[in-house]
Amino acid sequence: MSKPLKQIHLAAHFPGVNNTTVWSDPKAGSHIEFTSFAHFARTAERAKFDFLFLAEGLRLREQGGKIYDLDVVGRPDTFTVLAALAAVTEHLGLTGTINSTFNEPYEVARQFASLDHLSGGRAAWNVVTSWDAFTGENFRRGGFLPQGERYSRAKEFLATAGELFDSWHGDEIVADQATGVFLRDAKAGSFVHTGRHFDIHGQFNVPRSPQGRPVVFQAGDSDEGREFAASSADAIFSRYATLEGGQAFYTDVKDRLAQYGRRHDQLLILPAASFALADTDAEAEELAREVRRQQVSGATAIKHLEFVWNRDLSAYDPEGPLPDIDPDVSDNHISKGRAQVRMYRDPLATAREWRELAEANNWSIRDLVINTGNRQNFVGSPATIAKTINDYVQADASDGFILVPHITPTGLDDFADKVVPLLQEQGVFRTDYEGPTLRHHLGLAHPDEASDERAAS
Template identity: 70%
Template sequence: MTKQIHLAAHFPGVNNTTVWSDPRSLSQIEFSSFTHLAGTAERARFDFLFLAEGLRLREHAGRIHDLDVVGRPDTFTVLAALAGTTDRLGLAGTINSTFNEPYEVARQFASLDHLSAGRAAWNVVTSWDAFTGENFRRGGFLPEDQRYERARRFLETATELFDSWRGDEILADKDSGAFLSDPRAGEFEHSDAHFDIRGRFTVPRSPQGRPVIFQAGDSEAGREFAASAADAIFTRHSTLQAGKDFYADVKSRLAAHGRDREELLVFPATSVVVGDTDADAQEQAAIIREQQVSGPTAISFLEQLWNTDLSELDPDGPLPEFDPVVDGDAITQGRASTRMFGDRLATARGWRELAEAEKLSIRELIIEVTARQSFIGSPSTVAEEMNRFVQEDASDGFILVPHLTPGGLDDFADRVVPLLQERGVYRTEYPGTTLRENLGLPPVP
């Protein structure tokens, strides 16, 4: 059976995809940027707009990380405002389970689901570092198993709150027009090693019952958490085969949790460069990558792995001859941390082998190793390759991360989406009113 492609838009904001130097790159903070990207996504019948979240400004070598100099607006505030400018587009936000509390988060998402008439989604994430925790009362470090255990309990608790208010327990007085609440409405009580709360939930059951649940993470614990509780999982796999392997793995875990394969959607993040021809698109993509990774940016990224000051190195020269520093505090603090590299020495060996084999300078190497999944080509080439990934079970759709804010998806919406629609693999209208309906997910009981 031919599968339908799901598409979503990531507001690029503060990440190494954004080309800050392009004159078409506008504000990362002004609301007009959010409304433009959301409007493009809804015009192209995307499932949802996704906002990442940073709970602390990252630092590199004691200074604010380059990607955070514009700041980070609050996710709930932006999504609530976008609820009033969109009609069908889902509104997905990353909200941390390590430093927030279930009652507050459940209340905010239930409110957003009401404001948007059933379009809210929650990307449940954890935070691993004490650096971020310094912004919070209960700061500090949680080992990975405890982070995911807290996340699991957090989601369970929030779900109990969402489900605590039954619609049939809200009665209307026909004579006065007043609403009379049953004493049990909204009542909850939860006690475990992480949370001990009781009371009455303040928000009536929302249109979706509860938000669509997303999860991002490639670790064993992350995959298992997604298989047990998430409606969709975000990935970063950059090849067709890697995507197929990941897809098969997470789908195979669902049966153990009493779930069907269709109950978890797989969304890799990807960038797209559309040109008049394949050659034109490849040329544009090369220019974009050079803009994304300047000489100073390449040295800064290399410092994250080597964990030491490399400012004296020439970005157009070779890698340092000495090995990374594996002891001491990380030179980069926050979510841009070198934790992404795992074994520093092993990663450095791999980079040296690649650089020697392909005769790459530092900058050329960083351009190579930081590349994400990309579709590059003419509109027909991009449409064909995206459809191939979905039909061959490497994904159920894609989260598009444009390199320009806010117009980075305009070309895709105008030139690629119509071709997907002509192939019969992408909708021409939204099939439902809620995000859960548009994603084809089963309703919440």
């Protein structure tokens, strides 16, 4: 007897300031005007997606002392954008990336509880830590936490926020018989937390929200990050969008759940994925090549190489060979606020590998970056992409995907119109929303129901 088909979860990552973005395309629009956010969100909702996802940048990135080109338009505040989108959508989940290193539990819990009320139960929190002292300078804290401490703080941060969300649980409103005024027990919202990172007490001033707590996402890939997700998250934002890599990650993380008394279906694994969609597979392949060359201009290729070499390479021709000099392995990085710097932990080994690849394939600097950097995960006609996505999900390489188009704000339109109907015809994606909250979309229990279930077991 064959197992039933899994239902696919789809979400949309607003492209904004990331390396998939193609600014030079005539269809590219603003990354900061509200009309762009609104169009993108409405398209995702029209396609019955689970949620919209916003990344967060707490400081403009720099390269060689200058603002990195993708950041020149700035980075608007996550909560402000999501609250505004709550007013122009009805069902779409609203997921924001909020840092646990530089914020405080009361402040973040209050903002998410408010967003959950305003949206009718559609809020989600992608919990992240900050890794660099450069970003920390905006908060007068620099790199005050070593890497191991960041997850320690994040775990306590999330637990403390949970105590605040739950502080109104079970309190009943009663009417004063003499005055007719509705009153609540004075202990409503009361909290006391004493721990290693936080020592706070008082009263939380936002009542229990529709979801009880926002849906919690986590994005770490380290062993500690995976363990954090298995213990505390509702979904994990994965970077493994290939079949084999996705299956290995899926098995590893899902197998960690049992030790926390959780079932496999209580944590969703959702990789980010880009796509090149055209009428035929051949046209899509050509589009994918064109997009990659648009994404990696000559200047961008040089900047990417500087992540590894940690040197000013502006004098080098991007259409020429790789530098003969070795990378500077000092801790004084010329790239500030760039996550890519962490990816190349052994710059000398990476440089040797890249030189060998460039020599074997007769690649220029730009060719190398195009061929070793991020590529479109799904390339093909609507039928091909629909089949590939479904194959991955049914093979337990993921529970769905968070799609990152290369055009803002219309890059999701064709996917919504051409791929989603095919998934719906196959019976693996909803034709309409079945409940009002994001927890309904994701098939996740309300925290109160989950507590009752654990108590019963």
